[in-house]
Amino acid sequence: MTALAHAASGAGAVQQTPALRVRDLVVRYGSGRRAKSTPPAVDGVSFDIAPGETLGLVGESGSGKSTIGKAVLGLQRPTAGTVEVAGQDVTAMSLKQRSRQVADLRVVFQDPYSSLNPARTIGQTLVEPLRLMGVKGPEALQRARAGLESVGLPADAADRTPAQFSGGQRQRIAIARALVCDPKVVVLDEPVSALDLSTQAQVLNLLADLRDQRGLSFLFIAHDLGVVRFLSQRTVVLYRGQVMETGPAEAVAEQPRHPYTLALTAAAPVPRPAEQAARRAARESAGFGTAGAASPSATGCPFVPRCPLSTDVCIEQRPPLRLVDTDLTACHHAERSADLGAPLHRGR
Ligand SMILES: Nc1ncnc2c1ncn2[C@@H]1O[C@H](COP(=O)(O)OP(=O)(O)OP(=O)(O)O)[C@@H](O)[C@H]1O
Ligand code: SF4
Ligand SMILES: [Mg+2]
Incomplete structure (x- = not known):
């Protein structure tokens, strides 16, 4: 195996x-x-x-x-x-x-x-x-x-x-x-x-x-x-x-290691309105696009139109699943996702 x-x-x-x-x-x-x-x-x-x-x-x-x-x-x-x-x-x-x-x-x-x-x-x-x-x-x-x-x-x-x-x-x-x-x-x-x-x-x-x-x-x-x-x-x-x-x-x-998972975490509903507002502000400051963003390229990563970390390689090549710490992650820049996580964690 x-x-x-x-x-x-x-x-x-x-x-x-x-x-x-x-x-x-x-x-x-x-x-x-x-x-x-x-x-x-x-x-x-x-x-x-x-x-x-x-x-x-x-x-x-x-x-x-x-x-x-x-x-x-x-x-x-x-x-x-x-x-x-x-x-x-x-x-x-x-x-x-x-x-x-x-x-x-x-x-x-x-x-x-x-x-x-x-x-x-x-x-x-x-x-x-x-x-x-x-x-x-x-x-x-x-x-x-x-x-x-x-x-x-x-x-x-x-x-x-x-x-x-x-x-x-x-x-x-x-x-x-x-x-x-x-x-x-x-x-x-x-x-x-x-x-x-x-x-x-x-x-x-x-x-x-x-x-x-x-x-x-x-x-x-x-x-x-x-x-x-x-x-x-x-x-x-x-x-x-x-x-x-x-x-x-x-x-x-x-x-989370993948920018999309981070976006999902930040979008999850929480029962307290103040926390919800802080999370929304953090999500916006991290730069995630919305679900209705433009169609992705057929060859690259499907998350490109919404991803604040996207670069040329993301548009050109579909990222394979690879082991990043404990998780299999399909992202060329998964090691940089912690940069996005910081404002989101502050918003929690
Ligand atoms: N019977 C169908 N005919 C054509 N397209 C379909 C059909 N069922 C689902 N789709 C399309 O397939 C995609 C996946 O749909 P699916 O229902 O599996 O999503 P989902 O993740 O379960 O969504 P939700 O959280 O809203 O239930 C969507 O783009 C949907 O429009
Ligand atoms: S491969 Fe690129 S566009 Fe896709 S999630 Fe990773 S950084 Fe974002
Ligand atoms: Mg469903």
Whole structure:
């Protein structure tokens, strides 16, 4: 294993078959000439998640997070690259094949209102994935009730419909539905973004407990580095479909090496207005461009139009991921990013 591959899969990780392995994933939407002329939504992304590990996937809106989640789940066909679940290559499997054969992989989506069928009881919703796996009748219902209890809901919740629950309770139901088949890997696509702050904390704690009790692996998608850090051991930072930085969650959040990660850190919402204003001023003084800045060159770093450190080499050459301290970083000038960090840290 090269140093680079070692770091991508988690430095120091024991050599074992990853629960999830994604290699060189490319996803282009659409078809024909138009698809070829637009940049891919996901552009050469690789990562591993070990059994029991949580990998956080963070980036601004449109950076390709959900597209990676969909490609992993088989909801979007990759243009190139591979997805393996517990060593099994599932890249070419249809959704139908996956729902029967790949019980190891499940999902929780962001919206607790649209993700549950309003016409079905919670029991019917939880029994459905079990039925597809051949578990039927009283055994399925008993497992559904046990699943509801495991997320802190009464077993008689099975007899009610989604309209009778709050947003936080519905997200607990969505978690119970994901876990009822005893999966190994769960894709969590912004599972707490639609919830208020105190409910977010409760659901994050529940997810952490369930992961630790059952040895689950999570691909945890979020906008906010702070939320990602709470649950994840490692973080992947995504921009325009490319990995900008990846490393231990604490290092990425506390000492980012990539200018884009620094910009994300500075833009993260904080509850205190005075601190928020200080951060905004620090971000402006560091010179970061806004998300709507001009398109990057096809050959160079995608962050060029927004980056205060950019030079000619950034425009000419796409920076490869390389090890900078603890993190793999795709930046020609990562060693200089501390200069940008100073005003941001003063703004904290
Ligand atoms: N079905 C689709 N057809 C065409 N383009 C799409 C489709 N879904 C997403 N895209 C585009 O792919 C890119 C990545 O979108 P994606 O939804 O993966 O981003 P995201 O990081 O999950 O954003 P958000 O944080 O807003 O959920 C965006 O430019 C988006 O417009
Ligand atoms: S490679 Fe250049 S443009 Fe890209 S993030 Fe690093 S310094 Fe900025
Ligand atoms: Mg998304």
